[in-house]
Amino acid sequence: MPNERLRDALLRNGLALEQVAEAVGVDQKTVERWITKNRTPYPKHRHKIAAMARESETYLWPDSVAPERKAETAAAEVVQVFPHRHAVPVELWDRMIKDASETVEVLVQAALFLVERPRFIKDLSAKASAGAHVRLLFGDPEGDSVALRSAEEQLGDGTLAARIRNALASYRPLIGVDGVEMRFHDTTLYNSIFRFDDEMIVNTHVYGIQGAHAPTLHLRRLSAGDLFETYSESFESVWNLAKPATF
Incomplete structure (x- = not known):
């Protein structure tokens, strides 16, 4: 084969x-x-x-890589573990966003905290114009998964869908920008994924706990590693199931 x-x-x-x-x-x-x-x-x-x-x-x-070495390398790919997403330093987000030049991939429901950064949308547009590939996956505000997630986190009926629509309003300037693609997914969001070239923030999700309060990993990709690649493949699987975002 x-x-x-x-x-x-x-x-x-x-x-x-x-x-x-x-x-x-x-x-x-x-x-x-x-x-x-x-x-x-x-x-x-x-x-x-x-x-x-x-x-x-x-x-x-x-x-090609022995299981023992994969396990050792996977551990080395974990730069830091944070007890909550809100504990990730602002400086780390700023550096990863600033340094990314080839790949930006985001898998979330709404992630309003990202667009609260004054330059985030402008930075994405500039990176795409410079040749980076930007792919953004949002929860479908009309989808069953968003409604279920809103109930599980005890946010109230329609609250999460409203958050997504609020976030999408900030992304309107990216519509039609070459190098930027945006889609809606209706999958179970096991993890929120934020990839910037060879670094990644993975916000794990815990039943009944809002994402900002859930444990979070900072990963750095290693050539022989398997952990970063696992989350990258997960993003790709959701991307292939998603549909173009409508605003």
Whole structure:
């Protein structure tokens, strides 16, 4: 079975087989076999290819890393654990938003706290204009999942849907901006995800507890890690189920 993940990653980054072969010091046919026959490169080659393709080793070659090493690397991907989302320092949010240049991905219900930042929308627009890919996923205010979540958090009927609509009003300037995509999801929100390039804030959700008071992880992606990639794949799954946002 071909390694479609590797093929896609190389194509997405405009990397020809001969470029990869030259960069890692192997024959072009060897690179072809890595794709068409799903052969696994040596570790030194995997490191270089993963860096070139801007993907993790565990994503490109899921079976290449021993379970023990995956567990150790996953622990190393956790930069810090916060007891509550509101305990995440303002300076950390500011730095991640400022430093992101390639990927911004947000999976939330409303996340009004983000648009309370005076420059957040302008920063997203500027980053998209500079070539970053910005993808934003909001809870569908008409969806069943939002209604259920509002009840579970004891917010009152329609409260969460109203919060989402309030937040969306702030995102209107991003409509039609090249590089910015916005969708509605109607999935169970197990975690809110905020990705800025190779860093991520994961706001876990606890039944009956509002997101601001739930535990939160600060992750930094490592090439051989599996934790960051797990949340990234979760975002992708929700994105594929979502529909274009309507304002």
